[in-house]
Amino acid sequence: MLAAVLAQVSDFVVPHIDFHAFGPELALVGALVVVLVVDLIKPDGTNPFLSSLAGLGILAALIPVITLAVDGADRSLFDGAYVVDNFSLVLKALFLVSGYVVVLMSTNYIAEGDYAEGEYYVLLLSSLLGMTLMASARDLITVFIALELLSIPAYVLAGWRKRDLIGNEAGVKYYLMGVFASAVLLYGMSLLFGVAGDTRLTEIAAAIAGGAGETPMVTMAIVFVLIGFAFKVSAVPFHTWAPDVYQGAPTPITAFLAVASKAAGFVALVTLVFIAFPDRGDVVRPLMWVLAAATMTIGNMIALRQTNVIRLLAYSGVAQAGFILAPLAVASDLSLQAVVTYLVIYAAMNLGAFAAVIGIARKTRSAEISSFGGLFEYAPGLTVILSLFLFSLAGIPPLGGWLAKFVVFRALADANTASGYVMGVIVAVNAVIGLYYYANIAREMWMKPVPDGDRTPVKVPFSIGAALGLTIVATVAFGVSDLATRLGDQATFLLAL
């Protein structure tokens, strides 16, 4: 027995490792270690450099992304389990920039919050590392490792406010739902491995195409795998964790979960849909159709009744996830472009909305919508900026959100099928419903009186200001130029579709 195993080991060849391809990940690991060590130098939690170091580390990780993009060559490592193509580069850049904005948002929030800072940034960087891995993962095991690497630190971060019961609830809930989803996912993956005898997505696709694909087991495996990620992207009916976790987690982490972590879930979804299951559109499309329709409609309905901005943004995030899923209901190459474009624009506007809420909550000490009354009178700048983000989320031109919805419509109309058109109408109706609750927050800020009469101007710390500046410029620029669509268009897989 042992001899047989050892005999196999003997023809193990050391794989060639392309360190350039790993540049972003290596830079993140380096930053992670540096933050950990610097935190040890002054362990009482008052080290002022931690957030800057984390931010610089992320920016450093962007450099290899850029050099890889300039180099332009597709790279495939470990027999195709890890790939650097345009798709992975665009999404790595998205994750890193989002992570950087989250660090900017965290700087004051965490420093003033009486919690250990070092661990916070280490965990954030590890989660980010998992996301960058996910963008390149083309193998079931790599996908799973990336998923756990991005999730486990996120569980801890969600429960970061450990002296707060809601914070505890958030951590535990997120953890339990997360491992449950992982279990479902793993089960599906094990079935896939059983069918294909290989963990590489391309081989799985080949096995499915080669006859094994019609068996009920494959159908079940596909459904399980997709549902595993449906938890991650908070698709209805797997969304129930989202509002409580969003409310209980520190707000910057909420933004991180709502944008980066969700985007990572979508990355895994499209990778699987387009690379592993391209021949099973008959399973993928109806499943995605139902998920998308339910997600956007139910998310919107519940969002209509929210009185807390964070919970509202959580449910609206559920609805937005439905919009992002919608193009997968027709699963064509325009859908991939639509998903990536949407993710890029969504990241800018949603991170911005959270940053603005953090800035405002520093004064109102509450995220209840009613506490935002009359904000326009004493914080006009923040009011205008938050309104712009909200209306962008609602899809009002010329702000970025309209283009995101437009590419979704375009992908749906291009399919020229009845189900595609029906989905288009559902998206349109939901977009109008969405406007109502987004406009509701704007109305509170612009048109209602100040609830407690306190009109002290809000002081926005520099780092929040920087986060707002970055995101607002991106949101407007995405709406009036072709930046986002070009990114979406560029994001093609190494394997042509």
Place this chain on the structure above:
Amino acid sequence: MDFIQDWGLTAMVFAPLAGVAIMMLFPKDADGSHKVLALLTSLVTAAIGIAVLAEFDYDNTGSLQFVRDNEWISVINSRFILGIDGISVPLIALTLLITPLVIAYSWNHFPEPHNPKAFLSLILVLHTGMLGTFVAQDLILFFVFFEVVLLPMYFMIGVWGGPERQYASIKFFLYTLFGSALMLLSFLALFFLTGGETFSMIELADAVQGADIARTTQLIVFGGMFMGFAIKVPMFPFHTWLPDAHTQAPTQGSVILAAVLLKLGTYGFIRVALPILPEAAHAWAPWIGLLAVIGIIYGALGCLAQTDMKRLIAFSSVAHMGYTMLGISTLTDFGLNAAIFGMVAHGLITGMLFFIAGSVKERYHTLEIKRLGGLLVSAPRLGWILGFCTMASLGLPGLAGFWGEFPAILAAYQPAEGLPVELFRGYMVVAALGTVLAAGYLLWLYQRTAFGVPSEEFADDPHIHDVETPEWIAWSPLLALILILGVYPNLLFKVSDASIVNVAQQIAAATGN
């Protein structure tokens, strides 16, 4: 002069935004600087616009001039195409005129809660949206500009409006957004039906002719556009947002809404819907005509029932836009020319009426018709101006309103070939009856507000004074134009005619008549 030829339109459209950017640099309480900056910006914009209009070749108004064609969002095949012809020129001129006047009027008429910085910035953003819509020659670009006006108007009504402002503002927003969502779907459908090549209006018009699209499909696509534009106009039965929005909006908002925003809808019909889908337009025309005449009568009856002066003027807009739409529905060059004239005339006259309503409200703190009265005694000049404008509005020959209504009615006598002549003659009779009603409600309004003696509560009110300097500055150009266009309507017909003839011929050619 090459700059004007190449970049004139771009500079004109974005100059207001540059002004907003500068205003952002000044603190909120620097009221004076904001007023001066906003006025300067609108004047600079007007100057660029005048430079463009001066260089416009008026002997060749039928063809697109000052064309700017750049790459824009190439992934979705949308290009940055600007250009103007005889249809856009009158409306651009109207917009360039109205905005500075509104800002001048604002000088000492800021509605609560004051804040000139925000208020004037919103007006300037609106300005960009309106100008952009009139010069855009790409459907997606057109859509973006068409939507840009939504947000500023929403905030203007919602923040600076009357007691029911929150309801009115969200109603306005949701209504228009619903329409434009359907419109966007139609644009997309057109794009894919013609092979997914272009969103350029001119190329699309040719592509649709070549693409052999099923008639029902064309009708549905036209229906989507119709919803978008008809809500904006607004046509009966999609008009219910208008009285609320107008009544609650601050004076400046009402003026811009009446003078320019409503025209985005009718302009959309003439610029986009008719030339691109002529056959569908032909099939829809009797229905559009029907809704137009219902609007004329319904608006007039609505006016007779109003007790609030501003709400009455708002309903009169429904009726007047009905004439414009009737003109459009005839699909003849005569009717379309009337429609263009009607848009400009309505913009000038109703804009003026809303200005007056605002000033009356400021003096009396009410617009309830039965409490007003004796305006000619307490503020004679204001009273005479109101008289002048009601006469213009009811279509007195010699004033601008006449040339919008009369030719539209006349056009219905002989609609385009293939349209049911008897039906349109019926419309003509109904529309003519509408003018009688218009005379009725306008004269009755004038009689109740201006004649008689001031009621006891206002008899010795020191607030009630005659027209002030900012009002004179804002109003005299409008009053003069109402008279000039009334006496010499060719000023406008000459500009619009050639382009309109093109549109009418396109329709005639496509429908095989």
